[in-house]
Each structure stands twice: as structure tokens, then as C-alpha cells.
Amino acid sequence: MSLVNPSDSLERQNEKLIKIAGALMRRVEYGSEQSSAAYAQFERAALLERRVRERTRDLERTLDLLHESNAQLGRANAEAETARSNLADAIETVSEGFALFDPQDVMVMCNSRFCRDFRDTANDLRPGLPFASYVDEVSRSRFLALPDGQTPEAWAAQRIRRHRDRRVMFNVQLAHDRWLQVSEHRTGNGGTVVVQTDVTDLVRLERQERARLRDKQTRMIRATLDHLxxxxxxxxxxxxxxxxxxxxxxxxxxxxxxxxxxxxxxxxxxxxxxxxxxxxxxxxxxxxxxxxxxxxxxxxxxxxxxxxxxxxxxxxxxxxxxxxxxxxxxVTTEREAAEKLAQLNEILEQRVMERTLELEDALSAAERANASKSRFVAAASHDLLQPLSAAKLYIASLNDRCAGGDDGVILSKAESALTSAEQIIDALLDISKLDGDGLSLDIRRVALRDIFAPLRDEMEVLAARKGLDLRFVPSDLMVESDPAYLRRILQNLLANAVRYTETGRVLVGVRRNGGSARIEVWDTGPGIAEEDQNAIFEEFRRLDATRGTSEGLGLGLAIVERACARLGHPLGLWSEPGRGSCFMVNVPIAGRAEPNRPTLARQSARPAGLAQSGLIALLVENEPQMRRAMSVLMESWGVSVIEAEDAPGALTLLDDLQITPDALVLDYQLGPGPSGLTLYRMIEDRLGALPCVIVSADRSSALRQGCKDLGLALLAKPLDRHKLAAFLERAAVLMA
CATH class of the missing domain: 3.30.450.20 (PAS domain)
Known part of the structure; x- marks a missing residue:
């Protein structure tokens, strides 16, 4: 209901509204309570009319939307029906049998070719059929050719198990020698597509090809057999x-x-x-x-x-x-040849046995000769070292007393000559030991710096005389070796480097080479030609024949090669004429050495402290010349010396004098009586422990171990006066 007529013009509607508004205003101002109630009802009616009008508009819009949705749904249904019809037409055109099952294994659709070969089940295959029922129908079909011994129930159970796999493909044999390939594919929503393809022609072609191959293989086998x-x-x-x-x-x-x-x-x-x-x-x-x-x-x-x-x-x-x-x-020919070879082998074995016996006799003779040679060299060296040692001590005593001048020069040259002879004898002794079977090696952990330090002190003087720069690269590695022989190897290599290098430098360093330390001795000498690099390790072989015997007889590298072979240390050489040489010795690494400890300074040639010490030394030496030379030397240092020739004479002398000496200097080999070690134990039983040094030309490991067990020092002949002086000074310190 409207207060104005919608068909009126706008001017007329405005006039009516103005009149209504005026009447309402008058009613508000002059009306009674009844009129106020009527007006309130009028307001409610107007409000209700407005809400009804709004709801009517909403309903009209909803109806419009509903009509539009119905139209869209109709179009969608038409499109879906068209798509379904197109899908059905497309599936029908496929040459294979096709069926679609939903995620619940219920058939959604199939084409006419699906299970067409199972004609007795075709009428039962329609949408809504469960997959298990489809398998059961096929398993009981008379057109399915089951394998021998397999029942329809077993075939159906096996088919259901295959269906659980993600991807399935297998062949099924039909009646009348026909074959069907069945494959399954999963859809995105978990459904299954089953495709059946007739592969009868392929199977028959494969059979024909297989038969043809068998015939061909048969012919090839026959040809191969006839060719053998x-x-x-x-x-x-x-x-x-x-x-x-x-x-x-x-x-x-x-x-x-x-x-x-x-x-x-x-x-x-x-x-x-x-x-x-x-x-x-x-x-x-x-x-x-x-x-x-x-x-x-x-x-x-x-x-x-x-x-x-x-x-x-x-x-x-x-x-x-x-x-x-x-x-x-x-194998007739081979067996006859084998028999002839066996006969020849017997003849050869007999001849080899005869030659072996002859070689054994020759080897035994050579071994006896070698042992005799070793004993002779050892005995001769010992006998030669005694007078050499005495001569060196006499010369050392004279040299200490000379103030210099021409006499001192002559004495120095004489001492140098004796030193050269001593080195030759030492080299012969080393070669004899290295060639013998009774060599005992003292393999233990040794710090390379303990090997390098004395070598540096020894070789620096020789290098300085020739104006060479001698350098040692410090190393804190520990190695496994015999310290004495390792020092002798490096000493010979260094001596050769200094001897044959006229200008430049000599460098000693260590490189890690896996689990071993490679000690390298470099020089800037004349170098060695490749054809001469094997010859230099032979005895008495020197490449420079113009040098005198005072510069070596060519025994140093022979000792190096033998010692490295006995120690198991690989020896290497690099050299180039005009550039220099490098000798390399590989020694197993045994860890790192402890930090260096301070050592006592090297003693001077003439110990000054012994003159005021009042030291009394007992000297026991069976060689008169050696005993006299040692006495003269020690007395020149201010030491009081009492002498004896053997162990009984020493014990008798101590009993007669009734004194206790401050130091003992005992020769190891004292003739037919007790040795120096035995004599020390006798003196120790009488007088107690005293400072003692054993002097001997014997370089055996048994003597070193015996001195070590008793805690005694060991000095090798020819005697080093510096080491003897150092021992006496230590004894003087203990006496004080």
C-alpha cells in the first residue's frame, strides 16, 4: 500500500506528500492521545510496509538467481551427457577391451569388446558389477584355458592378488590357441582401468621366430661340432x-x-x-x-x-x-712328450743334484774363508788399533806440551795421518761386520737431532776449512734404527759431500715420506754421471783417482750400502753432473722427540780443572805401549796414575798401596785372565762403586750391553782424548 499514487506526476505526488506532512505535523502538535496512538500505528504500518517491500525485492532477486542456476545446471547436464556420450563412443572405437572400475572396485563402464572372447559371461558384465564378481565370472568361463593342474578358484585367487599391485600386466591363454594380454592401470582417484588386448598374432609370430632360431642354432651347433x-x-x-x-x-x-x-x-x-x-x-x-x-x-x-x-x-x-x-x-702326442720330458727331467735332476752338491761344497768353503777373513780382519784390526791408539796418545801429549810453531804443525800432521789410518781400519771392521752373519743390531727409537748434533760439530770444522756452507735443517722426529749405524751412514755421506764439494754448500734435511722420514744429504759438488752411479758403491772405487789416500780409499759408500741393506733402510741417489748430488735414506718414523735439554759445553783439548783436583786414577792395560801412552797423557793433565798390567796385578797393587782410587780406567781384554768387566766387579766388591770407564777395540753389542748393565762408560780404541778428559773431569766433580 502506498500513500501516493505511483501513476501521478511528480508534481502531484509532491503536493500530496506536502499536505500529508502538514496534516501530520498538525496532528502531532494539536492531536489527542488517541490520535497519537493512531499515528504510532500508522508509523508501524509504514515500517512494516517498507520491510515487506525489501523482502519482496530479495525474493525476486533469489528467484532470478535460481532461474539462472537451473539454466546453468541444465547446460552442465547437457555437456556432461555429451561428454559421457563422446567417452562412450571413444571407448567403443578402441580396438581393445576396456573397463573402468571406481575406487570401491565397482564397474563404472565398459565397451562391447571387453571380455568379448568370454562369450558365456558377456551378458553379466554391466556397470555396477564388483571386480571380484567380474574375476569369478571369467574364471568359470569355458573359453578360459587354465594351466595344467590349476582350478578356477586358484586362478581367481591369483588374479585378485595381482589386482592389488600398482601396475599389472600378464597374458591369459584362451581356447582354440588364442591369447589375451590383460593390463591394469590406476587412476588418479584410486580407480582401475582394465585393458584387454588380443596378442594371438604376436604369440604365434614369436613361436615361429623361436622355431626358426632353433633351426638356425641347430645348424650352427652342427657346423661348430664338425669344425672342432x-x-x-x-x-x-x-x-x-x-x-x-x-x-x-x-x-x-x-x-x-x-x-x-x-x-x-x-x-x-x-x-x-x-x-x-x-x-x-x-x-x-x-x-x-x-x-x-x-x-x-x-x-x-x-x-x-x-x-x-x-x-x-x-x-x-x-x-x-x-x-x-x-x-x-x-692327447697321445702330449703324453709321449710328457714321458720324454719326465725322462729328461730325471736326468736333469740328477745333474742338478750333482751340481748342487758341488756348489754346496764350494759355498761351505767360501763361508769358511769368509768367516776366517772376518776373524782375521777383526784380530788384525784390534792388533793395529793398539799401537795406533798409543801413538795418537803420545802425539796428543807432545802437542799439549808444545806451544806451537813448526813442531806443532808436524805433530798435527802426524796425528792426521794416524787418524786416516784409524778410519781405514774402522771401515774394514765395519765391512767385515756387515758382511758377516753374526751382526747384532740395536734397533730402537732415536731422535734425529741427537744424530745431527754431533755430526754438525764434527763436520763444521772440515767444511769451514774448505769454505763450504754446511747447514742442518732442524727436525724433532723420532725414528726406528740402530743409532750407531745410522750415525755412521750419515757420517760417511756427509764426509763424501764435504770431500768432493769444492765450492757452495752442503745441506742436510728431513722430509716426511708416508710413514718414514727421508733423510737427504745435498751438495753442490761435481755430480755423478748416470753410468757411474752404481759403481760408486763398490769397495775401493773412487771416481776421482787424482785425490790422495788421505781423502779416503772409497770404502765409505760401500759401508753405507751394506748398512742400509742390513737395517732395511732404502737408499736413493739423485745426481746430475755439474749441479750436485743428493743421497737419500728412508727410516721408519717412531714419533716426535722431547724438547731439547741443555747440554754441557764441549771440553777443551787440555782440561784445566784436573791439575788442581788431585785425582788418582787406576789404569789397567795389558799392552805396555798403550799403557805408557795413556799414563803420559793423563799425567800431563795433572792426574796421578797408578798402573797395572792385568787383573791380579791391579788387585795386588791396591792391597799393597792401601788406597782407594778416584777413577778406574780398565782395558776390556786383559790377556788370559779376567776381563775388565770382571775386574770392575772384583774392585766393587772390595771398595764399593767407583767411577769407571772400559776401554776396548771390541765393538760388539755384547760388550755395550755388559757396560750398560753395570752402568759403566765405554770408550772405543783408538782412544778419543776429549772423551777420556770428560770422564776424568766428571770423576773429579764426584770426588769433590
Whole structure:
């Protein structure tokens, strides 16, 4: 209901509204309570009318939307129906059988070719059929050719198990020799698409190709068998002959009529029984048992002799189909050659035995000569070292007393000559020991810096005389070696480097080489030609023949090579003429050394502190010249010396004098009586422990160990006066 007529003009509607508004204003201002109530009802009516009008508009819009949605739904249904029709038409055009199952394994749709070959089940296949029912229908179809021994229920159970896989593909045999390939594919929502393809033509083509290949292989096998220089025969699982070559009949002398397809192996063996003798391997019964074996056959090999002496080697092996193949080889020539070789071998063995006995006799003689030589060199060296040591001590005493001048120069040259002779004797002793079988090595952990330090002190003077720059690269590595022999190796290498280097420098360093330390001695000398690098390790071989014997007799590198071989330290050499040389020794690494500790300064040639010490030393030496030289030297230092020739004389002298000496200087070899070690123990029992040094030309490890056990110092002959002075000074300190 509207207060104005909508068909009126706007001017007329405005006039009406103005009048209504005026009347309402008057009613508000002058009306009674009844009129106020009526006006309130009027307001409510107007409000209700407005809300009804709004709801009517909303309803009209909703109806419009509903009509539009219905129109869209109709179009969508039409499109879906069209798509379904198109899908059905497309599926129908597919040459394979097609079916779609939803995620609950219920058939959604299929084409007319699906299960067309199972004509007795085609009417039951329609949308809504469960997958299990579809499998059950197919398993009971008379057009399904089940494998031998398989029931429809077992086939259906196997088909359901395959259906659980993500991707399935297999062939199904139908009646009348037809084949169907079935494949399953999963859809995105978990459904299943089943496709059936007729593969009968492919299977038949494959059979034809397989048969053709078998024929071709048969021809190839026949050609191969005829080409072989061996006789070959093949038997099936029933030991019947399947194939053979002509060589087999030739080797056994069998006519063609006896070698026929299907002939029994055992019949053939019986026919050969009179002409064949089993000579090596198994016998006839063992061969028969092998052929009759029901299980897998292992390989078998044996030899037989046929007729007038032909030797045949037979080799048999089982095949996967339980058949077996046998090959026969004529080895008559090889066996005759082997017999002749055996006869020759016996003759040769007899001759080798005779030569071996002769060589053993020669070797025994050489070993005896070598042992005799070693004993002679050791004894001769000991006898030579005694007077040399005495001469050096006399010269040292004179040199200390001379103030210099020409006499001092002459004495120095004499001492140098004696030192050269001493070095030659030491080298001969070392070679004799290294060549002998009784060498005992003291392999232990040793710090390289303890080897380098004395070598540096010793070689610096020689290098300085020639104006060479001698450098040692510090190393804190510990190695496994014999300290004495390792020092001798490096000493000889350094001496050679300094001797043959005229200008430049000599460098000693260490490189890590895996688990070993490679000690390298570099020089800037003349170098060594490649053809001479092996010759330099020979005894008395020097490349520079113009040098005098005072510069060595060529024994240093021979000692180095022998010592490295006995220690197991690989020795290497790099050299280039005009540039220099590098000798390398590889020694096993045993860790790192402790930090350096301060050491006492080197003692001077003439110890000044002994003159005021009042030291009394007991000297026991059986060689008169050596004993006198040592006495003169020690007395020149201010030491009071009491002398004895042997152990009984020393003990008698101590009893007569009734004094306790401050130091003992004892020779190890004192003639037929007790040795120096035994004498020390006797003196120790009487007077207690005293400072003692053992002097000897014996360089055996047994003597070193004996001195070590007693806590005694050991000085080697020729005697080093500096070491002797150092011992006496230590004794003087203990006395004070």
C-alpha cells in the first residue's frame, strides 16, 4: 500500500506528500492521545510496509538467481551427457577391451569388446558389477584355458592378488590357441582401468621366430661340432644320443651305423668296453654312476687308452635340462712328450743334484774363508788399533806440551795421518761386520737431532776449512734404527759431500715420506754421471783417482750400502753432473722427540780443572805401549796414575798401596785372565762403586750391553782424548 499514487506526476505526488506532512505535523502538535496512538500505528504500518517491500525485492532477486542456476545446471547436464556420450563412443572405437572400475572396485563402464572372447559371461558384465564378481565370472568361463593342474578358484585367487599391485600386466591363454594380454592401470582417484588386448598374432609370430632360431642354432651347433678338433656327443636327460660330430667316430673307431639318434649312452659304452682301458681319473663303473645320476652332475675328467696306444682325454659336464655333454681329445702326442720330458727331467735332476752338491761344497768353503777373513780382519784390526791408539796418545801429549810453531804443525800432521789410518781400519771392521752373519743390531727409537748434533760439530770444522756452507735443517722426529749405524751412514755421506764439494754448500734435511722420514744429504759438488752411479758403491772405487789416500780409499759408500741393506733402510741417489748430488735414506718414523735439554759445553783439548783436583786414577792395560801412552797423557793433565798390567796385578797393587782410587780406567781384554768387566766387579766388591770407564777395540753389542748393565762408560780404541778428559773431569766433580 502506498500513500501516493505511483501513476501521478511528480508534481502531484509532491503536493500530496506536502499536505500529508502538514496534516501530520498538525496532528502531532494539536492531536489527542488517541490520535497519537493512531499515528504510532500508522508509523508501524509504514515500517512494516517498507520491510515487506525489501523482502519482496530479495525474493525476486533469489528467484532470478535460481532461474539462472537451473539454466546453468541444465547446460552442465547437457555437456556432461555429451561428454559421457563422446567417452562412450571413444571407448567403443578402441580396438581393445576396456573397463573402468571406481575406487570401491565397482564397474563404472565398459565397451562391447571387453571380455568379448568370454562369450558365456558377456551378458553379466554391466556397470555396477564388483571386480571380484567380474574375476569369478571369467574364471568359470569355458573359453578360459587354465594351466595344467590349476582350478578356477586358484586362478581367481591369483588374479585378485595381482589386482592389488600398482601396475599389472600378464597374458591369459584362451581356447582354440588364442591369447589375451590383460593390463591394469590406476587412476588418479584410486580407480582401475582394465585393458584387454588380443596378442594371438604376436604369440604365434614369436613361436615361429623361436622355431626358426632353433633351426638356425641347430645348424650352427652342427657346423661348430664338425669344425672342432675334438670328438663331442650330447645326451638328453634319459641318456639318449641327441647330437655328435664325425671326429667322435674317428677317435673311437665307431662306424656310422652305431652312431644314431636316440642310441643309449650305456649301449655305446658297452660296445667300447673291449677296446678301451681307463688309465687315469675314474674307472668305468664311476663313469656309469656319473651318467646315471638323478641330480645335478658335476664335471668329470679322466683318460683312457684305446687300441694300440692312443691316449684320449674325456671331459663330461651336466646341462641344466639334466642332460650331459662329453668331449674327447686325442692327447697321445702330449703324453709321449710328457714321458720324454719326465725322462729328461730325471736326468736333469740328477745333474742338478750333482751340481748342487758341488756348489754346496764350494759355498761351505767360501763361508769358511769368509768367516776366517772376518776373524782375521777383526784380530788384525784390534792388533793395529793398539799401537795406533798409543801413538795418537803420545802425539796428543807432545802437542799439549808444545806451544806451537813448526813442531806443532808436524805433530798435527802426524796425528792426521794416524787418524786416516784409524778410519781405514774402522771401515774394514765395519765391512767385515756387515758382511758377516753374526751382526747384532740395536734397533730402537732415536731422535734425529741427537744424530745431527754431533755430526754438525764434527763436520763444521772440515767444511769451514774448505769454505763450504754446511747447514742442518732442524727436525724433532723420532725414528726406528740402530743409532750407531745410522750415525755412521750419515757420517760417511756427509764426509763424501764435504770431500768432493769444492765450492757452495752442503745441506742436510728431513722430509716426511708416508710413514718414514727421508733423510737427504745435498751438495753442490761435481755430480755423478748416470753410468757411474752404481759403481760408486763398490769397495775401493773412487771416481776421482787424482785425490790422495788421505781423502779416503772409497770404502765409505760401500759401508753405507751394506748398512742400509742390513737395517732395511732404502737408499736413493739423485745426481746430475755439474749441479750436485743428493743421497737419500728412508727410516721408519717412531714419533716426535722431547724438547731439547741443555747440554754441557764441549771440553777443551787440555782440561784445566784436573791439575788442581788431585785425582788418582787406576789404569789397567795389558799392552805396555798403550799403557805408557795413556799414563803420559793423563799425567800431563795433572792426574796421578797408578798402573797395572792385568787383573791380579791391579788387585795386588791396591792391597799393597792401601788406597782407594778416584777413577778406574780398565782395558776390556786383559790377556788370559779376567776381563775388565770382571775386574770392575772384583774392585766393587772390595771398595764399593767407583767411577769407571772400559776401554776396548771390541765393538760388539755384547760388550755395550755388559757396560750398560753395570752402568759403566765405554770408550772405543783408538782412544778419543776429549772423551777420556770428560770422564776424568766428571770423576773429579764426584770426588769433590
Amino acid at each position: 678338433n675334438q670328438g663331442v656327443c650330447i645326451f638328453d636327460e634319459h641318456a639318449r644320443l641327441l647330437g655328435w660330430n664325425d671326429k667322435l667316430g674317428t677317435l673311437f673307431g665307431l662306424p656310422a651305423r652305431r652312431l644314431q639318434l636316440g642310441v643309449s649312452f650305456f649301449g655305446l659304452l658297452d660296445r667300447l668296453d673291449e677296446d678301451v682301458v681307463f688309465t687315469r681319473g675314474i674307472d668305468r663303473d664311476g663313469f656309469t654312476r656319473w651318467a646315471r645320476a638323478e641330480g645335478p652332475r658335476g664335471p668329470v675328467s679322466f683318460e683312457i687308452r684305446r687300441g694300440g696306444g692312443a691316449v684320449l682325454q674325456v671331459f663330461g659336464r651336466g646341462m641344466p635340462d639334466r642332460g650331459f655333454v662329453i668331449s674327447v681329445t686325442d
